[in-house]
Amino acid sequence: MAEYYEAAIQFDHVNYSDRGTLILKDINGLFPKGKITTLVGPSGAGKTTLFKLCNRLISPNSGEIQIDGRKIDQYNPIELRQNVGLALQSATMIRGTVMKNLTLPLTLKGSELTEKDAKELLQDVGLDEEFLNRNVKDLSGGQRQKVSIARTLVNKPKILLLDEITSSLDRVSQQDIEALIVRINQKYGTTIVWITHNLTQAITIGEYSWVMIDGELIESGESSFLDNPQNDQVKQFIKGDLA
Amino acid sequence: MTFLTLSLALIFVLIPIILSKTLQLELEKDTIIAAVRSIIQLLAVGYILQFVFDSQSIIYITLMIVLMIGAATQNARRKGASIKGITWKLIVTFIFVEILTQGILLGFHITPAEAQYIIPISGMMIGNSMVLSILFLNRFIAEIDAHQDEIELILSLGGTSKQAIHSQLITSIKASTIPTIESQKTIGLVQLPGMMSGQIIAGADPVQAVQFQLLILFLVLTSVVVTSVLLGFLSYPTLFNKQMQLLKAEE
Ligand SMILES: Nc1ncnc2c1ncn2[C@@H]1O[C@H](COP(=O)(O)OP(=O)(O)OP(=O)(O)O)[C@@H](O)[C@H]1O
Ligand SMILES: [Mg+2]
Numbered sequence: 043m044a045e046y047y048e049a050a051i052q053f054d055h056v057n058y059s060d061r062g063t064l065i066l067k068d069i070n071g072l073f074p075k076g077k078i079t080t081l082v083g084p085s086g087a088g089k090t091t092l093f094k095l096c097n098r099l100i101s102p103n104s105g106e107i108q109i110d111g112r113k114i115d116q117y118n119p120i121e122l123r124q125n126v127g128l129a130l131q132s133a134t135m136i137r138g139t140v141m142k143n144l145t146l147p148l149t150l151k152g153s154e155l156t157e158k159d160a161k162e163l164l165q166d167v168g169l170d171e172e173f174l175n176r177n178v179k180d181l182s183g184g185q186r187q188k189v190s191i192a193r194t195l196v197n198k199p200k201i202l203l204l205d206e207i208t209s210s211l212d213r214v215s216q217q218d219i220e221a222l223i224v225r226i227n228q229k230y231g232t233t234i235v236w237i238t239h240n241l242t243q244a245i246t247i248g249e250y251s252w253v254m255i256d257g258e259l260i261e262s263g264e265s266s267f268l269d270n271p272q273n274d275q276v277k278q279f280i281k282g283d284l285a
Numbered sequence: 286m287t288f289l290t291l292s293l294a295l296i297f298v299l300i301p302i303i304l305s306k307t308l309q310l311e312l313e314k315d316t317i318i319a320a321v322r323s324i325i326q327l328l329a330v331g332y333i334l335q336f337v338f339d340s341q342s343i344i345y346i347t348l349m350i351v352l353m354i355g356a357a358t359q360n361a362r363r364k365g366a367s368i369k370g371i372t373w374k375l376i377v378t379f380i381f382v383e384i385l386t387q388g389i390l391l392g393f394h395i396t397p398a399e400a401q402y403i404i405p406i407s408g409m410m411i412g413n414s415m416v417l418s419i420l421f422l423n424r425f426i427a428e429i430d431a432h433q434d435e436i437e438l439i440l441s442l443g444g445t446s447k448q449a450i451h452s453q454l455i456t457s458i459k460a461s462t463i464p465t466i467e468s469q470k471t472i473g474l475v476q477l478p479g480m481m482s483g484q485i486i487a488g489a490d491p492v493q494a495v496q497f498q499l500l501i502l503f504l505v506l507t508s509v510v511v512t513s514v515l516l517g518f519l520s521y522p523t524l525f526n527k528q529m530q531l532l533k534a535e536e
Contacts, residue, residue: 060533061533097441098528098530099437099440099441099530099531100530101528101530115528119528119529120443120444120445120529121443123440123441123442123443124442124443128441130438130441132434134434134435134437134438136435136438136439136452146439146442147442147443150439150442150443150444150445150448151443193442194442197442197443
């Protein structure tokens, strides 16, 4: 029954604690290469923390993370972060226009995004091109999240980590993003991990899924397991979530 | 002024004490401590200066400057306790400001190489540098705390530590130096600078006093900007580790 997956990211007994509190407990699992993984779990489960580990903003206290079969700390941090793109739920913006934010990944490398590319990116995430010169102060939460995804795409990452991006989006926007995720995955073969609070999305968009609760990876595998969970905690979580 | 006339000046200490007693402000104790400490400290400094001026010995002059730098470091380091190695970073900053200012002053013969010029000017430079260090560190630590998300955003996109903290560094340098620069724009219009007033009272020619005051003002401009910039560039690397991760401030 267990299928073999090549891992884009592999976790081996990963523990992470902050000031004495254990936040991630003995995580063992993988995100399959070239596929879309959906990650679900209640608030405080450690999902965002796991993403920060993958982008190496933080490092595990013990255990090992491998990216494409190589230990994460063998990479140059800058190169790694360009290849493992991260769009966090906070969708932090730097002060200024949408254009300034979109071009940021290139500014850091000493170049610049052309207006044409910027407009294309906006179109990809479902924003009108007139947004380009808007100040980010005037964006809604959903619009910020779209800009944040577009900005992460500028580095053309091999692995894309998207944190709960649809929670503050309306239905139409959610569909834009779902379509975008599938399109990027198919067009570039990008490995995508997507934190979502919507179980239907987790099952339909994901090929592979993780359920995290309270710092632990409770169950993972082909997304269909969410239809018929074996683990009691997962059953409870799904029931609670659907209620 | 004689010590007799100076002791009459104690009337100005009695006035607040009497007011405090009658109105129960409870300021008597602090007023007395302040008065006694300033008498002892300033008299001690006066005698030490007289001794050093008489000797004109390079050893004593250097020793006094070392003491000033030590005291300034002691004062400022508490503000930067969360920055690793802040003590030596402050020492390097103060020494640099001192060498830069005295180097130019003595090198171009702007002031004579005599203790009565070197010591007070050094005191003013190091004192200013100390105040600026405290202003800068307060601001820098607050900026980082408030903008941690932005710093992590830039890191997460593949920026270097320097790129990640650049905006907070520049804001803090600007914010800590602007008050000094601004205050120089209106100087003399409202309040005469303390040093100049002192010189005029002591009988110096006002134009001469102004010339010295201008020299000090220009020196202060250098000292404030150099202090903030140098301390900033010495401090920011210790906020990150080798993996380019922003270190958490210890509580
Ligand atoms: N910087 C931090 N310092 C201390 N504790 C933290 C920090 N960040 C997160 N935590 C704690 O770690 C745990 C996991 O947080 P995390 O943000 O990873 O959860 P999450 O699964 O993303 O939750 P949510 O669905 O609400 O976004 C929580 O208990 C949180 O309080
Ligand atoms: Mg989260």
